Amino acid sequence: MDEKTFLSEPQNMNHKDAQKARMICPKCGAEMNHHAMKIDYSIDDSFEDHSIFGGGLQEAHTCPQCGDIELRRAQ
Amino acid sequence: MNSSLFIPVILGTVRKGRASENVAKFVFEQVRQREGVETALVDIREQKFPSDDAGEQIKDPAFSELCARADGLVLVVPEYNHAYPGMLKHVLDSNLKEYIHKAVGICGVSAGGFGGTRVIQSLLPVLRELGLVTIFWDGNFSGAQNLFDSNGKILDEATHIKRMDKFLGELIWMSKVLRYGRENISI
Numbered sequence: 001m002d003e004k005t006f007l008s009e010p011q012n013m014n015h016k017d018a019q020k021a022r023m024i025c026p027k028c029g030a031e032m033n034h035h036a037m038k039i040d041y042s043i044d045d046s047f048e049d050h051s052i053f054g055g056g057l058q059e060a061h062t063c064p065q066c067g068d069i070e071l072r073r074a075q
Numbered sequence: 076m077n078s079s080l081f082i083p084v085i086l087g088t089v090r091k092g093r094a095s096e097n098v099a100k101f102v103f104e105q106v107r108q109r110e111g112v113e114t115a116l117v118d119i120r121e122q123k124f125p126s127d128d129a130g131e132q133i134k135d136p137a138f139s140e141l142c143a144r145a146d147g148l149v150l151v152v153p154e155y156n157h158a159y160p161g162m163l164k165h166v167l168d169s170n171l172k173e174y175i176h177k178a179v180g181i182c183g184v185s186a187g188g189f190g191g192t193r194v195i196q197s198l199l200p201v202l203r204e205l206g207l208v209t210i211f212w213d214g215n216f217s218g219a220q221n222l223f224d225s226n227g228k229i230l231d232e233a234t235h236i237k238r239m240d241k242f243l244g245e246l247i248w249m250s251k252v253l254r255y256g257r258e259n260i261s262i
């Protein structure tokens with residue numbers, strides 16, 4: 001895999017998923033980058049499939065333009 | 076977006092007479108001298124977090140904003156009974172999204188001769204769960220009560236500067252890489 005492919009095409013995500021994941025920055029309107037999944041222990045997940053985690057799953061998005069960080073509940 | 080990195084230094088104890096304060100000032104000065112890096116010295120004693128609740132419920136807007144802006148953190152942490160001060164954990168627990176995929180380095184401070192290695196080891200799993208990415212260089216400050224002269228100047232400065240150079244080199248590299256990753260590489 002050359003460097004360009006490595007950086008631009010996450011291997012575990014097809015283009016449809018990537019589109020779905022795009023979040024718009026509430027501060028500046030740019031497209032944000034979804035770079036992590038994180039357990040949020042302040043969310044009660046006892047009714048969810050993945051309740052073994054002990055918290056709700058959050059997607060972490062960062063804005064490449066202004067640096068804003070947002071969490072969004074994973075679908 | 077500002078192209079400089081922002082790497083604040085957090086002084087992780089509220090104890091009166093703390094030797095860690097001298098260490099934090101020394102480390103802060105080393106970070107401040109790095110080109111392309113902005114920093115701030117943050118004293119958790121000044122944060123005034125309530126002690127009748129925990130987690131994001133007690134968020135302090137200024138502290139959260141500082142962590143959100145940060146690309147990396149330096150934690151200056153004294154060893155208390157082989158672990159970290161509870162107050163530092165209380166403060167760190169007040170954020171979540173602010174830490175994810177950001178770099179962190181630890182400077183351990185101890186009275187004993189092991190340079191706070193036990194507090195560093197005990198803190199690593201906490202930082203990992205917070206979403207921070209730990210580096211493999213540490214700052215180690217043994218015999219902290221005798222490490223500075225009466226003006227707060229570190230003794231054996233050359234040795235400590237040399238060690239800090241390795242620590243900061245790794246932390247800055249990791250901070251740059253992670254900033255690129257947060258902004259450009261999707262999961």
Ligand SMILES: Cc1cc2nc3c(=O)[nH]c(=O)nc-3n(C[C@H](O)[C@H](O)[C@H](O)COP(=O)(O)O)c2cc1C
Pocket residue numbers: 088090092093094095096153154155156157158184185186187188219220
């Ligand atoms: C509650 C408490 C526990 C301590 N436990 C240790 C320890 O386990 N190992 C050690 O080397 N020093 C220990 N110390 C000494 C500190 O590491 C020493 O004071 C050092 O200067 C760093 O802490 P300070 O910034 O509060 O001064 C302890 C100090 C306190 C107040």
Ligand SMILES: [Zn+2]
Pocket residue numbers: 025026027028029030063064065066067068
């Ligand atoms: Zn933005």
